Amino acid sequence: MQSLLVRPQTVTICPQGYLNAANASEFQNQLINAVTCEQNAALLVDMSRVESLDSAGLMALVATLRLAQKLSKRFTLCSVSAPIRIVFELTQLDRVFEIFENAAAFESKNA
Template sequence: MDTTVQVLTPSGILDGTKAQEIRSQVDSALSSGSNVLLMDLKDTTFVDSSGLGTLVSVLKTVRSRDCEMYVCSINPQVKMLFELTSMDRVFEIYENREAFEASR
């Protein structure tokens, strides 16, 4: 199976107000034939609980379509949230986009 990677780069604060935008981007990427999504959070400054819920929700959507989703470039504050909520065990996280590409 060919792997088509789509990189999504949300920016600013990832909260409930961005949830629909992210879901739409994920649906669009999957509909266009991408089977691997990389959520590059390099421009994301903060993630709150509803933003984290959105990431979990889109991960479920991606997995339900037999696709894969990865996360990269999280800042220390977001990393702490992922660790406190054990989401670092749910998501496969790469240091940056280059590390993700090197693993492919």
């Protein structure tokens, strides 16, 4: 008997700088394209280079999370800095999003 191990493809997006009203729409489009791509079973957003996050940036993440859930795809965050993590905690979205300490932690859980 032969066994086959299929690993779903995970796409990593690494936004940088400010995620705010000025670029949230473009950011959300990038996320949606990644989530709706049939080859992708999971999307990891590496937040290590994000300097600030406003409500528009946060809503782009929430909207994409909802879409991923509808499509039965995994949507996770990693490397969220302390100041950005506070935004998630204050809005209690840290309970909604799956957040990993870093990309290596995500990969080790999915190995």
